[in-house]
Amino acid sequence: MRVLLIEDDIEAARLLVKGLTESGYRVDHAADGRDGLARACEGQHDLIVTDRMLPHLDGLTLIEQLREKGVGTPVLVLSALGSVDDRIRGLKAGGDDYLTKPFAFAELLARIEALLRRRMRAPHVTRLKVEDLEFDLLARRVTRAGRELELTARELKLLEFLMRRAGQVVTRTMLLEGVWDLHFDPQSNLIDVHISRLRQAIDRGSDHPLIHTVRGSGYVLRRDS
């Protein structure tokens, strides 16, 4: 997978390039908006990670111009502004996800993975299946090894979010955004409590648990630990 990082903070960029390369990505780096746009237009990248404030060409303008030119590469916006409406502006301009600086590297990795996999995901499935866990999306019915599970509406939404991203690391922030539509971090360990309830319902009495905690990142739903 080839990622284009557009970031004018050379020090931060160097560390991100290093981290992403170690995580198995091929990373190109552009240090300003104009150069970034030129490289992005080549269409050689699977994902673009761009800073919001860049010299020569602002990050949001860059995305707008990119979309005008018909380049549909997913874009993750990194912003040091972080106000509520700044996020809205970022997504309105055509960005696919938005991350406020500073962020944990694990958060960035999880979001890059989510954006890359999103393109491959079949959009209109009616049934999700991970091992012996099955989710009938139309009937809102979940079974584990054929046995029906009783879940609340919110637990169903949480499980659907995890199952649609089976095998991917999902961070707490992603869950708050995706399941509860909350774009800030509450102080409490809310997500952990909800996950542990869901885990109780799904994995209790099973030899092979499906929900796993990934240290320092979040959670993943998959067969092996």
Next chain:
Amino acid sequence: MRLDLFNTTAFRLSVGYTLLLTLAVGLTLGSAYLLTESLITDEVDLIIDTELQSLEEKFARSGLPGVTDEINLRIDSWGRIGAVYMLADSSFERIAGNVTHWPFDGMPAEARPEFEIATIEPGRRAVHSVRAAVRTLPGGDLLLVGTDISQGQRFAEKFRFATLCGIGLSTLAAALAGFWFSYKLARRVGEVTSTCQRIMAGESGRRLPVAGTKDEFDALAASVNRVLDRLEEQAGTLRATFDSTAHDLRAPLHRLRTRMDALLLRSPPLEPAVYESIESALREVDHLQRTLSTLLQIALAESGAPLAAPAAVDVGELAAELVELFEPVAAAQGLTLECSPEPQANVQGNRQLLAQLLTNLIENGLKYVPSGGRIEVAVRRLADRVRLTVSDNGPGIAAENRARALQPFVRFGAGSKSEGGGLGLSLVAAIARLHRGRLELENNAPGLRVVVDLPA
């Protein structure tokens, strides 16, 4: 906004002016009428007096026969139109004249008595009004001289009708003009009001309409628009300053965090002790970042910058969702967390900020209410606002400390070591203010009750 025409200053003014105009027209036409009427009467009286005088002189010169002749002569030959004469004896029996019977019951009391006589005119019977004067001649006979005033009365009647029509029509015209005028005025003022409301609601790019008529409204609209331009420019400058401050504060924090992250990901891995101390340092960085974010948000809200892109938010629904989100955490702490929302409690606002407000209030309860206690979130729809109440039966805040509790970095009681404390309520107050709402800390006896009123 609906135009309530009857409740406008312009309408009240035009009602006043209409009344004033009616009064003025009434006075003018009324006095013209009265003056004309008295002129006609005076003329009639003068003629009667002149005739009486000449007949009395005739009597003095040639006695009763002379007067009788004179009367007959005047009736037959050169008599003026509508002239009425009667000479009667002291028992009111006719001696001469063109009236058959004494028209009064004895001697009339008034100086100018009026009566009616019926005449046969070619083809029809007519009744004429007569104004008259009576003199007693030396010797006891009575001399009556009168004038037919029917024509004058008809004229007066027409005059009166015209006068009333004049008053009525001018009142109607004034009322219509006033109505039209106040409608136009109210509409233009209404445009200003509704535009201002939309600007307040976040459409900061909107301007007052300028009709191009170069009148005082255009002048007003132009001035207000200049003020709005200035405000928007200032908001822009403020926003830019804000953005660069946020950027300048977050960028080094970001470099620091990325560098520490890179250390953790290094291979070969760090010694466990070093790893752990870097992890704990990272938590401090995150804490610092959260505090910074909250402070920036408070500052942005307090700066007076308008709420960006407000939309309808159902506070009741939002409260229910957040209570559901926090309920397991509360249960784990042995607390009861409940929500009683009313449906369709909509306010114009920002969902994320309102969620943050609710989150902070709930987290505040989770932090301070001891195990076994309860936190209740209620959302009520009032006439023009939505009332959000978060109450608990925890230790509460003493009355003298309540105002201070809304200031940043003020904490009370236990739990003061918990992370992020000290800014929660300040942010709640800032978000409430940003939504043009009111925040009140009250005694829940026991416990704290936070009441947030948000305009619907």
